[in-house]
Ligand code: ANZ
C-alpha cells in the first residue's frame with residue numbers, strides 16, 4: 001500500500017493528533033494496515049455461523065479501476081459485511097479473469113508480453129481494491145492465467161471429452177486470406193462493400209474449419225427448467241429463456257426428386273397443405289445435389305455472398321431480408337397434397353436452427369410471404385380467422401399468424417388452431433408424414449480460439465492415432481512464454497516449434513499439438529469453486545469445501561453477462577454435478593445486477609472521451625468511506641445513473657458530523673451508563689430514534705436499497721446533532737445510540753467506524769461485532785392520548801398513534817359513542833385539530 005502510515009498502531013492513535021478533526025487519509029491508512037497485519041478478513045472454513053457466499057464478478061485486469069469497478073465491488077462489500085455482522089461465516093473472495101484479447105493486443109501494439117502486462121495490471125488493481133477497504137480474503141485470490149488454474153480447465157476439458165460433452169466439428173469462422181488465420185468476430189470490420197480484416201484490411205469471408213465445441217445443448221431442457229426457479233432478476237431469466245429458445249412443433253419429411261429426403265422443423269405442421277415451396281439455408285448439405293446444371297453458377301454466387309453476412313444480420317427478423325434468394329432448379333413433393341413444389345435457397349433460413357430447411361407457407365409466415373411476393377410464388381390460405389373478412393390469397397397484404405379454423409386442408413378442414421394442433425400432429429404421425437419434435441435455439445458452445453493468450457487445448461494430432469487426449473499426468477500443457485510476438489496476425493503458437501512438435505502419448509510417434517486455446521468464458525465458467533480451495537493440487541477444487549460453501553448465495557455483476565457467462569456457468573455446474581464433484585445443479589442462488597454509472601452528462605463513461613471518473617483522486621481528497629457512501633447514495637443500485645461530483649462533499653460532511661457527535665460524546669463524561677430500559681422522556685426519545693433507525697437500515701440493507709439506507713443514517717445523525725447538547729445526551733440511551741450508529745455505519749464506512757468504535761472503547765474490531773437488533777418496544781408506533789371535545793367540553797379520550805393525520809383523527813372523533821350521543825342529529829360546523837393533543841368538534 002502506498003498511503004500506509006509507518007509504525008502506526010491503534011494503541012498510539014490520538015497521540016499528538018487533533019482528536020476532534022476527521023482526517024480520512026490518516027484514519028483509513030492506519031486501520032487498513034492494522035487489518036492487513038491482523039488478517040482480519042481471512043475466511044476460516046470452520047468458523048462458527050451459517051455459511052454465506054457473496055460473490056462479485058471478477059474483473060478483467062485492464063489496468064486501473066474506475067468508479068464502475070467500485071460500484072460493482074464496494075457496494076456488494078457493504079452487503080457482505082452486514083452478513084458477517086449478522087452472524088454468518090462469510091466468504092467474499094476476489095480474483096482476475098486474466099486471459100484474453102486485450103493482453104494480446106497490448107503485446108502486439110506495444111511490445112509488452114501479455115504475461116507482463118497482465119501481472120503488472122493485477123498488481124496495481126490489487127492496490128486499488130485495498131484502498132476500497134473491502135473485506136477481501138486475498139489468500140484465496142484466483143488468477144486464471146496461472147498454470148495452477150488453467151491446469152483444471154484442461155482437466156475439465158478431458159473429462160468432458162471422455163463423456164462426449166466436448167467434440168470437434170466443422171464450423172464457419174472468419175478467415176483472412178492474407179494473414180492466413182482465423183479472426184475473432186471482434187477483429188472483423190464491416191465496411192460498405194463487405195467485411196475486412198482489422199489488421200491488414202483484406203476482404204474476409206467465412207470458412208468452414210474444424211473447431212472444438214462443448215455440448216451445452218445436452219443440458220438445454222434442464223437449463224430451461226431450473227432457470228425458472230432462480231431468485232434472479234426477471235429480465236435476466238427472460239433473456240436466458242429466449243436464448244435457449246424452446247419451440248414445440250413437428251419434423252415433417254418431404255421427398256425430393258433426387259431421391260433424397262428433406263426434413264423440416266415447423267411449429268405449424270397444421271399449415272402443411274399451404275406449403276407451396278421450400279427453402280434451404282445456403283450452407284445446407286443438399287444444395288449441391290439439388291442444384292440443376294444450368295443453375296450452378298447463380299447458386300454458387302448466392303451462397304458465396306451469403307457467407308459474408310454475419311449471423312446477427314441473418315437472424316434479424318427484418319422481413320426485408322427475405323427478399324433475396326435463388327431457385328435451385330430442384331423440386332420436392334408436398335407429403336399431404338403430393339404437389340410438385342420448387343426448392344429455393346435463401347439466407348433467411350439459418351443452417352443452425354431446426355434442420356436448416358423450411359416448408360414455406362406464405363399465408364402463415366411473414367418472411368415466406370415477402371419471399372413469395374418477391375419471386376411470384378403461389379400463396380394458399382389454410383387458416384381463416386374467426387373475425388373480419390375472409391382471407392383471399394390474391395388480396396392479402398401480409399401473413400396471418402393468429403388463431404382460426406383450418407381450410408383448404410383435406411382431412412383436417414374445420415379443425416381449430418391452436419387448440420387442435422396436438423391432434424393434427426397425431427394425425428400426421430399416424431399417417432407417416434412426421435412426428436412431434438422440440439427444437440432449441442441454443443447452439444453448442446464453440447470453445448476454440450485461434451489465439452495465444454489462453455489455455456492450450458490438451459490434445460495432440462497424430463497421423464497414426466488421430467486425435468489423442470493428453471494424459472492427466474502430463475497436465476498442465478504449459479502455454480510457452482517465449483512465443484515470438486511479431487504482428488503477422490498469426491497466433492504465436494503456430495510458429496512455436498517446440499510447442500507444436502511433440503510425441504504422441506499413444507504410439508510415441510511424432511505428433512502436433514493443438515494450437516488453438518480455450519475461450520476465456522471457459523475460465524469463468526467454474527472459477528468460484530476454486531475460491532473455496534485455491535491451493536488444491538489434485539482436482540479443480542476440493543469437493544468437500546465446494547459442498548460447504550456452494551452454491552453462491554449472492555452473485556452480483558453487470559447485466560451484460562445476462563446470457564453467455566451466466567449460462568456457461570450454469571452449464572458447467574451441472575456438468576460438475578454429473579461428474580460427482582458437487583451435489584447441486586445451480587451455481588448462483590441469488591443474482592443482483594448493478595446499474596451503470598454514467599458520466600455527469602448522462603452518457604457512458606469512457607476513457608477515450610475523458611468522461612471516466614478516477615476513484616483514486618477522490619479517495620485522496622475525501623477518503624474511501626466518503627466515496628463508498630456517495631456511490632450508494634447516487635440512486636438505486638440496480639439502476640445506476642449519472643455521476644455527480646458535488647454529492648461526495650455531502651457524504652464527507654455526514655461522516656464529519658457523525659465523527660463529531662461520537663467523539664464529543666466520548667469526551668463529555670456526562671454519558672451515563674444507567675440502567676437499560678430507562679423510561680424518562682428524553683431517554684425514550686433517543687431509544688425510539690435509535691431503534692427505528694436500526695430497523696430502517698437493516699431493512700434497506702437486506703433489500704439492497706443502499707441509497708435509502710444512507711438516507712436513514714443521515715437523518716439519524718442530523719437528529720443526534722440536534723440532541724447532543726441537551727439532556728438527551730446525558731441519558732443511558734445516548735450511549736446505545738452512539739454504539740448503534742457506529743455499528744450501523746460499519747459496513748458502509750468501515751474505516752471511520754473502526755476509529756469511532758475504538759474511541760467509544762469498544763473491543764477490536766467493530767467488524768466482528770454483532771449487528772444491532774431493533775427492539776420492537778421502541779420501533780412500535782408511539783401511542784398518545786387524544787382528547788376529544790365537543791364545543792370545547794371534553795367528551796372522550798382515545799389512545800392513538802402519534803402523528804395521526806387530521807382526516808383520520810376527525811373520523812375517529814366522529815366515531816366515538818360519547819361524541820355521537822352529544823351531537824344527536826346535529827351536523828358539526830367545523831373540526832379543530834391540534835396534532836397529538838386534541839380534536840374539538842364545533843356545532844352550532
Ligand atoms: C411453417 C410455418 C407456417 C412456420 C407458419 C411458421 C408459421 P420458432 O417459432 O422461432 O421456433 N423455421 C424453421 N427452421 C428455420 C430455420 N432454420 N431458419 C429460419 N426459419 C426457420 O420458428 C419456427 C418456424 O420458423 C418454423 O415454423 C419455420 O416456419 C421457421 F404459418 O414452418 B414455420
Ligand code: ZN
Nearest residue numbers: 462465504507
Ligand atoms: Zn500416435
